[in-house]
Amino acid sequence: MTQDQCFDFQSVLPETEVERAIAELRFGRPVILRGGSRQLATLALDCVTPALYDRFAHATDNRHSLFLTRERADRLGISAQNGITVPLADIGFEKASRHAYALSGDKPAVWAPADPLQADASQLARLALLLPAMVTADIEPGDSRFAACLSVDPANLRSRGAGRQHFQQVVRTRVPLKQIGDADFAVFRGGMAQKDQIAIIVGTPDLTAPVPVRIHSSCLTGDLFGSLKCDCGDQLRNGLAQLKAAGGGVLIYLDQEGRGTGIGAKMRAYGFQHQGLDTIDADAELGLEGDNRRYEAAAAMLGLLDISRVVLHTNNPSKVDGLRANGIDVTGQVRVTGTVTADNVNYLRTKTLRAGHTLELESLIAAE
Numbered sequence: 625m626t627q628d629q630c631f632d633f634q635s636v637l638p639e640t641e642v643e644r645a646i647a648e649l650r651f652g653r654p655v656i657l658r659g660g661s662r663q664l665a666t667l668a669l670d671c672v673t674p675a676l677y678d679r680f681a682h683a684t685d686n687r688h689s690l691f692l693t694r695e696r697a698d699r700l701g702i703s704a705q706n707g708i709t710v711p712l713a714d715i716g717f718e719k720a721s722r723h724a725y726a727l728s729g730d731k732p733a734v735w736a737p738a739d740p741l742q743a744d745a746s747q748l749a750r751l752a753l754l755l756p757a758m759v760t761a762d763i764e765p766g767d768s769r770f771a772a773c774l775s776v777d778p779a780n781l782r783s784r785g786a787g788r789q790h791f792q793q794v795v796r797t798r799v800p801l802k803q804i805g806d807a808d809f810a811v812f813r814g815g816m817a818q819k820d821q822i823a824i825i826v827g828t829p830d831l832t833a834p835v836p837v838r839i840h841s842s843c844l845t846g847d848l849f850g851s852l853k854c855d856c857g858d859q860l861r862n863g864l865a866q867l868k869a870a871g872g873g874v875l876i877y878l879d880q881e882g883r884g885t886g887i888g889a890k891m892r893a894y895g896f897q898h899q900g901l902d903t904i905d906a907d908a909e910l911g912l913e914g915d916n917r918r919y920e921a922a923a924a925m926l927g928l929l930d931i932s933r934v935v936l937h938t939n940n941p942s943k944v945d946g947l948r949a950n951g952i953d954v955t956g957q958v959r960v961t962g963t964v965t966a967d968n969v970n971y972l973r974t975k976t977l978r979a980g981h982t983l984e985l986e987s988l989i990a991a992e
């Protein structure tokens with residue numbers, strides 16, 4: 625984003641339009657998607673109260689429908705590549721919610737393949753860290769009942785605008801860490817919602833050689849509270865220790881709770897896991913894909929630290945691919961393990977068997 629674009633107060637940048645739409649959706653207000661001659665009003669069911677649901681039904685003369693993703697449709701026993709749409713005229717809030725999120729939910733009696741504009745609406749919900757079940761309705765251009773609603777061009781959802789890649793270092797300062805010693809915390813601001821993300825520089829890495837780097841996705845439960853359901857807290861601390869042992873490196877701590885689904889979705893998924901589902905099926909039950917993380921921010925932050933070649937400390941092949949796709953040369957990979965427990969063994973097994981992580985789980989179990 626150039627300074628000129630920042631100082632243009634007469635037009636709205638594509639990424640700003642999307643940011644505003646996210647805020648409206650999270651507030652439980654309809655957003656209009658402009659699709660050629662069509663206008664699609666949409667609400668994220670995740671943010672809807674029964675009263676709001678009824679008001680939307682009234683404002684759309686009961687012509688509203690429910691969009692469910694391919695993953696959710698699949699869990700309901702319906703195969704549909706681009707998701708499905710369910711007419712809601714005779715369906716109240718409770719039943720719609722059961723179609724959208726309930727474990728072993730009711731298969732809808734009537735459905736049709738979804739159209740691309742509805743899938744775009746669910747993309748907006750994903751960016752907003754909301755579940756991708758959408759209440760949608762085609763409305764007439766100029767319908768006064770939606771006059772105060774924000775509209776968004778769906779092309780702006782797909783474009784990774786320059787502004788979204790734009791990060792700036794805000795501050796870098798020393799923090800002494802238990803067992804690690806002095807580390808520098810560099811704070812970067814940018815990306816979606818101009819959030820603050822951090823890089824922790826351990827020791828003094830040699831920038832002329834590939835730099836040891838760990839990209840760690842935030843896990844509030846594991847990193848902070850010592851949850852036994854995953855090994856994230858161990859991996860965070862072991863990862864830092866590995867960087868120190870390697871003579872210095874960088875840990876990028878990304879705001880990607882729940883593999884990019886958000887803490888709300890992760891806790892809902894935990895509820896399903898308590899009923900016996902594995903992590904991937906639990907996410908699919910909520911309409912989510914296996915992994916929702918992106919690595920543009922990590923690559924941008926590494927770039928600002930003058931790092932273009934890295935040895936990545938991870939077991940996750942999609943992190944390697946994600947960094948490479950964003951121009952970082954990954955010259956090697958080092959495993960980062962935690963402790964296997966009765967509570968996290970299924971989580972680790974799913975990572976190995978269904979997400980291709982390079983974990984030698986059986987030897988880890990034997991080592992315990």
Ligand SMILES: Nc1nc2c(ncn2[C@@H]2O[C@H](COP(=O)(O)OP(=O)(O)OP(=O)(O)O)[C@@H](O)[C@H]2O)c(=O)[nH]1
Nearest residue numbers: 839840841842843854880881882883903938939940
């Ligand atoms: N959706 C979902 N996310 C989870 C669950 N358990 C942990 N997570 C998230 O999974 C992510 C794990 O992050 P990382 O440890 O950086 O990544 P990883 O994919 O395990 O790969 P490496 O640790 O680098 O090998 C965090 O964002 C956690 O919040 C779960 O049951 N469901």
Ligand SMILES: [Zn+2]
Nearest residue numbers: 843846854856
């Ligand atoms: Zn975790």
